[in-house]
Amino acid sequence: MVRLLRPFGRAVTYTRWLHLFMAVVWPAMWWYVFDPLWAWFTAVVLLAFAGLVPAMRTVEGLQARLLLLGQRHDSRSAEIVTAPSVTWGDRGRTTLWLMTRLAVGCAVSFLTIHLPMLTDDLVRTAQGGSPDPATFIQVPGHHWWYTLLTPLPPIALAAVVVASGQLITGIAQRLLGPSPTERLAALEERTEQLLERTRIARELHDSIGHALTVAVVQAGAARAAGDPAFTDRALSAIEETGRAALEDLERVLGVLRESEKPVSGRPTLTDADRLLESARAAGAKVDAELTGPLDTVPGPVSREGYRILQESLTNVLRHAGAVPVQVRVKVADRSLDLEVRNPLAAGIPGPGRGSGLRGIRERAALLGGRARTGPDAGDWQVHVELPLR
Known part of the structure; x- marks a missing residue:
């Protein structure tokens, strides 16, 4: 009733x-x-x-x-x-x-x-x-x-x-x-939203993960060294890396607050020096070789290339520590080649730590490129090829 x-x-x-x-x-x-x-x-x-x-x-x-x-x-x-x-x-x-x-x-x-x-x-x-x-x-x-x-x-x-x-x-x-056309448009919009959420999650993982890794490595090295001058340099590196991470976090939160706000201010490969200096400040011996006009690389490719380089250096610092690292970035007519190598004996990503490597492969695939990660000739290698067109 x-x-x-x-x-x-x-x-x-x-x-x-x-x-x-x-x-x-x-x-x-x-x-x-x-x-x-x-x-x-x-x-x-x-x-x-x-x-x-x-x-x-x-x-x-x-x-x-x-x-x-x-x-x-x-x-x-x-x-x-x-x-x-x-x-x-x-x-x-x-x-x-x-x-x-x-x-x-x-x-x-x-x-x-x-x-x-x-x-x-x-x-x-x-x-x-x-x-x-x-x-x-x-x-x-x-x-x-x-x-x-x-x-x-x-x-x-x-x-x-x-x-x-x-x-x-x-x-x-x-x-x-x-109508069927409107349903398809709504489905495409929903797909775009999901892709955007995935991209934002990946951005936060790469940016905040890199900052925290550098901060942890620097703090540990400063405490072990017991040298006031080294401690000052470590604190400066932590401050700079933390400031950059806060800028990235604020930008991502701005996108989340205003869904129609254009995505701007994301770092590109022209800002790669900041990553290299951050890794050097954390103790890694970075040997970098950047060839070709980085400023001519299309925006999406340059932004994703920066994040791939950031994640690769973060993995080196997290799993290998202060070891020699070779960074090669080459801009050719039709592709961008990016390679990061470090001694394999020093450390490799452990079990359950593969989200960063998976993110690298996903970024490359979304741009029509390819990524290879794993042991190579005694080194741990991340090699990515991204098409420029």
Whole structure:
């Protein structure tokens, strides 16, 4: 019983009822002024033309979201589109929706008026009176037991209200819902959002991971050295690396706060000296060779190349410590070659530490390049090739 009565405690049940009534108000006014057949024919023709207006889809979509779904931003709101019609298919579905809403609204309005009249007729005839001739069901005779039937019309009306509301909501989701083209566009937008989240997570992993690694290595070396001058240099390196990490963190958080904010200020390979100096300050003996015009490398390739170099140096510091490192960056006509090598005996990434290497391979793959990581001729090697076009 509670389940049957639950819909009548929800406001959306009555807003759906109102939505159907609103579709019939203006044709009904014409019905009282003009010939009924002419009034309904005119209403159908006008709705057919109205459905071809692109903005009508927006009006009906907003109204359906508010009155049929009960909330302006309901979790199902995406099932009803508020964008104007673009294709003739959208216009056709909007027209069909207007016709359907008018037909269902007429039926519900008729029953809403005549079922209470039927209840009144049952009471009047049970008391010996005459039924209203306008009632769609005429009650014959005068019988006392008609009083027992009086609850049936209100129950039927309640069922009509709930069922018609659910019916018109389902029809709205089909006819005012997104077209296949719009569904594909929404899917592509969702995919872009997921890719952006993955990229942001990777950015934080590389930037913050590098800063923390440098800070830990520098702090440990300063404590072991016991030299005030070395400690000052270590603290300076920690400060600089931490400041750069905070800048990256603030930039990423800005992107998260404002989804439409353009991504700018990301470091590129022209800023590679900062990474190399940070690694040297942490104790690594970096031998770097950068050849070719780094400033001509396309933005996406240069930014991802910087992150790959950052992650490679971070892995060296984290797993190998202060060891000789060879860095080779070469800009050719069609590709960017980046290689980082360190002695294999000094240390390799341990179990469960492969997220950074996986990130390197994913970055390269997204740009159509390739990455090789692993032992090579006694060294641990990260070799990445990225196409420039």
